[in-house]
Amino acid sequence: MAFDSTLKTGVSRRAVLAGVGAAGALAATSFSTPVRAQQATLRWWSPQAAPAQREAYLFQIAQFEKANPGVKVLFEPTSDEAYAQQLAAAFASGQVPNIVTHLPSFAVQDYWAAGLLEPFNDVITALGPQNFYEGANRIYEIDKGKYAGTGVGNTAANMLWVRKDLMQKASIDAIPRTWDELRNAARKMQGGGIFGAPLPYGRNSMTSLIFIGVIHQAGGQVFTPDLQVGIDTDKTLAALDWYKSMRELCPAGATNYSWGDSLTAFVSGATATGIYAGRVLANVTRQNPGIADSITCAAYPTISKDVEPWTFNDFPSVFIPKAAKDMEMTKKFAAHLFAPEGYIKQLLAAPGHVLPVLKPIAADPNYTADPIIKKFQKEVDLMAASAAGGYNLGFESAKHKPNTKGGKVVNSHVIAEMVQRVCLNNENPKTVLGETAKKIEEIMKS
């Protein structure tokens, strides 16, 4: 009995796969037909869903629903560590969200290369390409003339945050510019329950992303401009060496740190320096106002003054899956996300963290009047400038071709594993680096 049904279900498994394919094709043809009435439910995913941000999103949704009767928008949070598998399941089933925001750009490139996304050109046209910052959309132009998505903001994710009061106490007069200076400063400020830095050594995306930055700060790169694996160099070894030497200046638990832990360590006053984006400003203001007057930020130090700083910008994105229903309405909603009132509310839910991609917004008095933006004008300007010149693994430098496997490399944790093996397990850096390069090559081939 059991075996009979086994056979039957074995057949229907293929039918299911075929069914899913057909559903995708159906969905693909459905947006050429006119949108039927205005009855639609749009699903919106984002990993950025702190309470204040959620509030801003709900405001944007309410505005949109009012302007488009019969349309309902559901906001559904995902997370940095879980989005990959949730989207994989969604794509596999064809039950996709209509719009996804705030994922790093390399994730978008990955999905685009797999043919899962709707070109974003219509929305960019609706927003006016001239309103974007120069070059803001080039990372999404993987195939000539077609955009996989666009930025919903900019983030300078690896700023060096420092406490001026602690610097003064340790008689350090300038914000560190090189690694040696930073290490010395961290050492001087460490003590009395305060650690030097909250660098991440966990097996997670933060460690991978931060360390990719450190490689560049050593003058190295992960891929060459024509996307050959170029990580196996002395520069990466220098980066590993410095990163390892910082271990004793970080809290014991840094071996498991990810964004949240690292941020909380600096904000709560447990570390003298921090490495994060602009959210520090809002969190310090709310959770630890006592140090709010003594914090400032700078570009993260590099190996020497000859190497320019390298800012990691994850280019928080917005994109539309190809299989999304109600495509016209979805595109309309995507454009609505950038409507000044709601977009500014969204940006100000974490002032200085997600920075505007549209020039008119950055200059809008409603945006600049925010008390935190005002108080930290210098820091916000610096982050905006750094982010504008920032890169990530999907796009390592202006010379690089867009790398559609960047997301895979990050999500495979090979780079974080390399950091852990060298810094925590004391394995031979040369051997580890060689093996890592091989693993990355395999990922590129697959």
Next chain:
Amino acid sequence: MLLSSQYAALGVLLIAPTVLVFCAVIVYPLVSAIYLSLFSIYTPTLQGKWVGLDNYAKLLASGEFWGALRVTLVWTIGTLVLQLVFGIALALLLHQNLVFRSLARGLILFPYFVSTVVAVLVWRWLFNDLYGILNHVLLAAGLIDMPLDWLGQMPNAMVSLILVGAWKYFPFVVITVLARLQTIPDHLYEAAEMDGAGPVARFFDVTLPQLRDVLLVVILLRAIWDFKEFDLIWLMTGGGPVTSTQTLPLLVYRSAFGLNEMGGASAVAVLMMLVMLVFMALYIRAQRQE
């Protein structure tokens, strides 16, 4: 079984819903999994090509699978032994006449029933390097002079996992053993006492043999469940540092969703089932021979 044989049709009817659900949600996915393990499949698109046994060949040749198997065995045996020792000891203790005995029992059983998510959150807060109470208590007591890194280093991470696993699951042993203890007739103890057996001898001569059947089942069940454990390890360490606590289920999950290789992931899962099957067969056989 006299009255049973005449009603075969009714019996089949009663079991039919079970069989139906089994086929739909267990047999079918299982067959699919085996089928998928013969392909190379990109998870989001589910597009794959036939690779035959390549996935298996690759796995058996790679250190990753064997490493994960070793980690899984260390974790399973470590936590299982602690669960049994704590479980039996606590059951014996709770069998005594205590004040507020039922409250004590309730509190002891609670870790088992609380959600793994809650357990992990609480323990991660206890283990926290900067604000965790555990480090402070140990520092204050002079047992350590630097905060311990509970989850980020080896062997700490594995030890912490095993301890939390034991904390979470030993109540299962307590429940079952306690229930059995209550059915051991008093006269057995009295007879042993008459023969001059002390408390330790009484435990080994009377209690343990009486518990044997229960323990055999408990060990089998707990071994299987610990072997498959995903939530606790995933939420606690995520498999780190590096892959030191990456058990087989985590490897499956990571291949399927981190690397989007559904086929390779299915192959790991199938191999994992085979390992369990072999162990279970050996165990049952040993049990029968005794």
Next chain:
Amino acid sequence: MRNRSLTSRILLNVLAWSIVFVIAFPLVWMILTSVKPQFELFRIPPTILPQEVTFEHYHRVLVETPFLKYFRNSVILAVGTTVLVIVIATLGAHSLVRFSYPGRERLAQLVLFTYLLPSVVLIIPLYLLMVWLGIANTLFSLMLAYTTFALPFALWLLRSFMQGIPQDLEAAALVDGASRMEAFVDVILPQAVPGIISTALFTFILAWNEYLYALVLVNTDEARPLTTGVMNMLITAFNIEWSLLMAASVMMSLPVIIVFALLQKHLTRGFGAGGVKG
């Protein structure tokens, strides 16, 4: 049971209660943390008892987050799974114990075999199945998925319970002219009630606490239960709010505490009677 001196009894009690305290401490700490103001958490050294008790975090979890929605989902999910599984498993276990037909033994073995299945391997095929049935992303799809681990467990437990019910009772009822189903309802079911309650409790708790399926199979807030909801909501890249997490944890554990406090006796007794036989 036997005579003991007073001192040894006091010692025993002190020992036992200290162990109980150590085991329960994480849960006590969870409650204490949840009522401390946020700034007190980051104090070094930490305070043991809160210097100021606040319920602000509870308020924030309830008002500012979709906690209540997740809570509702979890209730529906756990109750639904329990009902579904108990109905099917009671009938199935009865059939396995009291009837004989070809393939019965093999079926019982199959039940044990399904214990081996790691959930991770069933997930994608299950999700495809749910889509195909048109129920993906619903609570019902999760209920079905939960039967993969709950049904074998319930069946196995109930089977051993029912084996403990004497044959002659049913035989007597049949002699009195009852049909098999009448005998089942009138004689077997009342006897099996402790076993059913205990099995239901276990199923409820398994479903309430499940994480992995919920993580992968459901990606809409409309059907997201507490386990994944709370993780999603509060462990984020921008902040880890321990006080909120602890408050959410306390509230998440409440139903389990209540169920447990009310039915502990049933649970222990029932489970023992069923589990011992193997």
